[in-house]
Amino acid sequence: MSKALSYRDLIPNGFWHSQSQPGTPCKGLQSPVLRFESGRRLQYLSVTFRNNGGVGKTFDGIDDQLTEWLVEQPVFFVATAPLAEDGYLNCSPKGNRNEFAVLGPRAVAYLDQTGSGVETIAHLKENGRVVVMFCAFSGPPRIVRLHGVGRAVARDSPEFDAFASQFQGAEGVGVRSVVVVEVRRISDSCGYGVPLMSFDDHRPTMDQWANRKGVTGIRDYWAEKNRRSIDDLEGLDTR
Numbered sequence: 001m002s003k004a005l006s007y008r009d010l011i012p013n014g015f016w017h018s019q020s021q022p023g024t025p026c027k028g029l030q031s032p033v034l035r036f037e038s039g040r041r042l043q044y045l046s047v048t049f050r051n052n053g054g055v056g057k058t059f060d061g062i063d064d065q066l067t068e069w070l071v072e073q074p075v076f077f078v079a080t081a082p083l084a085e086d087g088y089l090n091c092s093p094k095g096n097r098n099e100f101a102v103l104g105p106r107a108v109a110y111l112d113q114t115g116s117g118v119e120t121i122a123h124l125k126e127n128g129r130v131v132v133m134f135c136a137f138s139g140p141p142r143i144v145r146l147h148g149v150g151r152a153v154a155r156d157s158p159e160f161d162a163f164a165s166q167f168q169g170a171e172g173v174g175v176r177s178v179v180v181v182e183v184r185r186i187s188d189s190c191g192y193g194v195p196l197m198s199f200d201d202h203r204p205t206m207d208q209w210a211n212r213k214g215v216t217g218i219r220d221y222w223a224e225k226n227r228r229s230i231d232d233l234e235g236l237d238t239r
Contacts, residue, residue, distance in 0.1 A: 061105030174210030
């Protein structure tokens with residue numbers, strides 16, 4: 001049997017608790033409902049907001065306004081994890097040189113460049129879980145998270161050309177795959193703690209390095225570096 005309490009009974013002023021971040025400070029939140037198992041130790045706190053003062057909210061889909069904001073950000077972050085409790089989580093920064101695309105209200109994709117690791121691809125192969133995070137380093141503060149289930153469409157896949165058509169740089173030598181995400185949760189938060197920083201330019205180093213290696217050299221690199229993750233999960237199929 002569950003019981004609902006006022007958040008004032010359990011949480012100090014100015015704080016709210018969630019399953020993932022207990023005690024996270026955030027102002028302007030109203031009317032959360034906390035549920036727990038009656039007569040037993042508190043197992044979790046889930047919060048439902050009727051009006052959060054614009055600080056944080058969820059969206060039914062990615063609309064035109066949010067799409068415009070997402071594609072304008074010069075960098076985003078991709079986080080994945082293996083299923084094993086002792087496995088290594090991964091968070092990768094991605095420079096956005098027109099390499100992120102919104103495919104629909106609940107679907108996004110990004111161009112995956114060759115790297116020394118293959119953690120994202122390996123984790124997606126194993127369990128599909130992924131979150132893509134954007135934050136504003138200039139202008140009004142904002143963080144947007146896209147939780148979902150993803151897969152990597154490798155360069156040799158019959159599907160690659162259809163997804164690659166979304167990106168001007170898809171023919172680049174270093175392009176390894178297109179990561180496609182079925183988005184299941186879209187949320188934003190205040191971003192007040194994100195610093196203001198100016199953006200100068202994207203580094204040319206990735207393309208320069210890939211071009212020096214050439215197509216054959218890049219494929220040799222995939223075979224050497226991208227076949228297994230650091231947890232020995234299957235990565236890129238280079239057969």
